[in-house]
Amino acid sequence: MTRLPVVSLTDCADANALARQSTRIATLFGATPTVLPLTGPDPEGAAALTLLDLLRSTDLIGGPTQPVVVLVNIAPRDGHWPNGVPFCWFRHGEHLVISTLNHRVLAPLAAYLGVTEVHVTDVREVLEAAAAGWAELAPAEIEEMVRTQFRSLWYVPLLARWLADGHEVPARPQAVQPPVAREVRVAVVDNFGNCKLDLPAVELPGYDGEKGLLVHNRHEGRDVEVRCYDRLPDVPYGEPGITVGSSGVGFAELVIRGGSAADVFGLHQGDQVFDLTS
Template sequence: MITYITDCFDGNARARLSTRIGALFGQSPTVVAADGPDPESFAALTLLDCLRSLELLGEDGHPTITLLNIAPRDGVWPNGVPFCFFWHGKHLVASTFNARVLSLVRRELSIDHVYVTDIREAVTAAGFGADEIEKIATTQFRSLWYLPLLAKWVADGRRVPATETAVPEDLEDGPVVSVVDNFGNCKFDCGPDSIGFAIGETVPVAGRSQDGTLIVTDVTCYRHLTDVPRGGAGLIVGSSGTDFVELVIRGASAAQAFGLRTGDAPLRRTSVEYAA
């Protein structure tokens, strides 16, 4: 089973990624689009959820491979951030070395070190010729030409030059909306204790009106979605992360009603910040 979470998800990119991975592994991946205004937060929670979904199988299950690419060209690294890999039990993750993307597996799964690779060094060690090395090391689409190779080599047990590196602590002071699901529920990147969640109590939630005005609403905490009055808003312990909190409206879209999107921080007690 191969899952690829990426911010390169247009039809052309999906076709190339699926074809290359199919040629390398004999199966095409499930490509998950990290879209919206905050792809890093979406990718962080989705990666955590993928690894958490491997628990409670009732049996050993099969090894999985998760690839993750969120690599803005921010000028800090030449041609983008490097790629890394780590294992969670028998399950392999190959990813861009991005502190925010790795923040939730660091916090929730104690994955505090990963193996960071240098593309040119890794491809050279694999025996590619000079022209091939140059193409793979300098391409704009490194998540196509290199990341699938890295995952294949590591999965096959081949030696890949890499440096064990601590995952930096994410300085984001959260919580933020990481995922808006297809029902309009807003999934946060934190558990109940982070926001003073208590059944029957209220928590102030900031939202946007249609004209952009900030509106703060006291929202009641409930145990389950079915406890929320129909048409009413509630904060519940949802299905993502390690019992992370969700903002919901039973029978309607909380994201639409509150004017929220990924990257927004409507639960912060000291200030409210929204993604640009």
């Protein structure tokens, strides 16, 4: 069995859940995984940016890379699926990603990494194929995993292990569409209080213009004009600015040099900053 590093992004993140997931993944892959809990008010937005950043971090290496397995468990908040959203998989270079079929999480990968298609799996179909081919699973065990709502614990690590081992897992292809014009939101508030937005700076209307962009200050109940700068060091100390940040492909960040933009503007993860839909 090849040992592969595993990174898991999940909104099922209490201590008990993290312990069970870590132990199961370690049992299957022979190494303790890195489990990143996404517990903020907008886990879909945080997962979208974090997954994009995670895959981008494997670039600019200058040579061969070690394959990484990434697990993403962020269920859409629409209540549409009878027993939870399906799981899909795709590869980015040598790296394997297993994810809930969540358009908001996957759409940035289509726009900025060229991921055009994922392979959608059915739990029962995959487990029965595995039992008929390479896994020792009794019918009762299959039924237990098919019926459980905790598929991210029981099913996803198995799917990842089997795909990493090169097994022919049944799946159907589904296209991934890039995001359409939309509200620009805070995806992540970092430990400095910088607000990482979910769009490249150059795609903000008026970013390259002489005037700043209007940002709503929730404390004062009014819009504030914030100038745009290329980098954080270009922002005057103590002043707000919109810069090309460290995330995504030149994604924008609302910052205050030497302070917390989140605190000053009253912003949290998931809050709207601009509206590009009109």
